[in-house]
Amino acid sequence: MTRLASAQRATAHQRQWFADLRAEVAAGAPLALVNADAPQEVFRAMGIPYVVNQWWASIITAKRRGPDHLAALRAHGYPDDSEQYNALPLGGALDPPPDDPPWGGLPQPSIVLAETTGDAARKVFDLWGERPGTVFYALESAAANAVPPRWWELVPDRWEEAVGSDRLDLLVAELEGLVRFLETTTGRAFSETRFRAVLDLVNEQAEWNRRTRDLIAAARPCPIEVTDGIPAVMVPQWHRGTEWARDAARALHDEVAERVAAGAGVGVDERARLMWVGRGLWFDLGFYRRFQERYGAVFVWSMYLAVAADGYARYGGEPLRALAARFAAFSDQLYTPPWSVEWYVKEARLHGVDGVVHLVSDDPRGSFFTTRALEAAGFPVLELHADNVDSRTAEPGALDQQVGAWLESVVLRRRS
Template sequence: MTATRLDSALEASRFQKEWFARLRERVLGGEPLALVNADAPQEILRAMDIPYVVNQWWASLVGAKRLADRSLDALRAEGYPDDSRQYDAVALGSVDLPGDVAPWGGLPRPGLVIAENSGDAARKVFDLWAETGDTTFFPFERSAAVDVPSRWWELVPERWEEAFGKDRLDLMVAENRELVEFLEGWTGRRFEMDRLAEVMDRVNQQAEWNRKSRDLIAAARPMPVSVHDTINSVMIPQWHRGTQWAVDAARAFHDEIAAAIEAGRAVCPNERKRLMWIGRGLWFDMDLYRRFEERHGAVFVWSMYLAIAADGYPRYGEDPMRALAARFTGFTDQLYMPGWAGEWYLKEARLHGVDGVVHLVADDIPGARLTTEMLEAAGIPVLEIHASNADPRSAAAARLGEDIERFIVERVKD
């Protein structure tokens, strides 16, 4: 199925490829490179102009280029597991792909990896970086909430002390300062708090545009743009948070959505069923999101990427370091933890008027069943699939199309 692509999505992809070429030149010219997990405070590196690549973005690119299986096979050949935490591990497996095979010339070996200790297996993945080359691993602690606030999305922009608690924020502020001290020694560059404040302000501007975009899409009937395009248009600028380009890209995306709605554009003119995709993007088969439109009038209208960009990122406050800690202290909670995630997904399902949910559950997602049960108790049918979004080799991944079509026919009502 073909459709007119959003200019904002095409521009984001073009920019990302040019940006990565420039980054490779900088690193090959001797600048340090950091590989940073999505749950780590990238804004500090942005404020210090340290080149970095987000681990999950690189994994998504490897998957989109149909190289995830080869990267995971490389881990297996070295004696490491290839069937656990694949999304974290793909970059490690891909780093030695030949330059003529690897995406965009390949990922230079980073001198630093930064990630949160979200589990034993994830910790071991990042420990391996430090064992297989001249790479340092800087780990952040994973803290847990004692009390779960209701309607957290209303608290976190400004009342984040109330949402996350003083102890958790104190811990991450201290670790942020340790990271700054390490980076200054590693690079010889000086960290400036005023520069971080500027970065944080631009991130908030970007989040405000994303919230407006999310609200436009939520209210639109029928769906005016494809989820595939919303993912590209939102996530590539997300990896450039804190830059003026990212703010401008978020605004351009919003304006293009508004224009599509004004023009009466529809992804599927015969839209009859609205679907929600909970879980990470299926990078090795992004066409899946549009495969059910013509035959069933079933349109995916939601992914977590635009929604979390709208609700999860804005942080306002006079202390930029503490506001930054508030952005990442509860990052995993908001998307996955029981008590946090389910209420938010239900809010988003109702806001977007979804008729059914496909819930992709990876091996590192805690309490996913509770989210499924909350949605179904509210009368929204859920198809729960246990598979990795980064591993196309699994039987569950191979059956995805068949399972979703059966779900649409048998359980999702017009």
């Protein structure tokens, strides 16, 4: 099947953007390295260039440079088997690749921003803060005793109720401190007018993503491959708050709508619809297509489009508080039961999946409960225990054998 034009345009845009960013930083601009679950919109509003830590880790891995970045961590006395997704970029900073670094290499960041979701992750970013010329700004990871049912229905407009005032108070105070810190260290001013415009664009982008998600969920056959859907969604996500990102999300929707109207699928006889729970398997992106070609088993769901559809839109209220509402419970939505497990079950039902492949790594929390909730809802689940950026955690061919045997003995047998 022809690749999505949206995915090809997004990848081309990202390459040019990164080249421009490298030139901008070389000319003296500050650079922030930010985690995926951090409020990047503040940097967008202030015109401070930033790179998303997990995106860069995915590039390192896709370019087969994960092993040498992990080796750099090990050579400096740090664990190479913990928090690999967070730590890969640090490995590149400790020992910059001497030749042909991915995409020319990541410039030295002057600011690192991350939520401290665990002791090991905190240590990774503390090490960034020890590097000359780099400051780590840490955000707390708060929790709440009360968990709202069907949070995805509440968060767009009733986010104070969904997240809780105490959590929002904490993050708003931290964001106010972040703005003062950035103004002091970069000399760039924070404009509330510009900030409001950024938030409006993010909401528009989220609405297009929601429409696209709903199209794919209802379509038979599935109109796109998951390996096209991920870059077509996530590259614009890393540019949230720009007109380009909003327009890219709309273009993806329109392209998917055209395929659905034409009855176009991914080019195989669709025998099973699968859900991929977990991060992208960056060291082996051909993994998904192999089961499509061998078994007609199509991955119709990943968290990337789904959370882009349900996790970002926030309307009303004070702008900084609305941004806090987007991120105060972001990790909960993906990893903390019952937030996460109710959402995964809802999405499995919405997409009519026949089975779930669940990538279980060491650091994401709540995997046990995710599997049990999906099984209790009637969906067969196969757990794959591997790290998404560390190919050493999966024997060559072992993942294929596990999935193939499961498809033959469970999923396709149930369909027959």
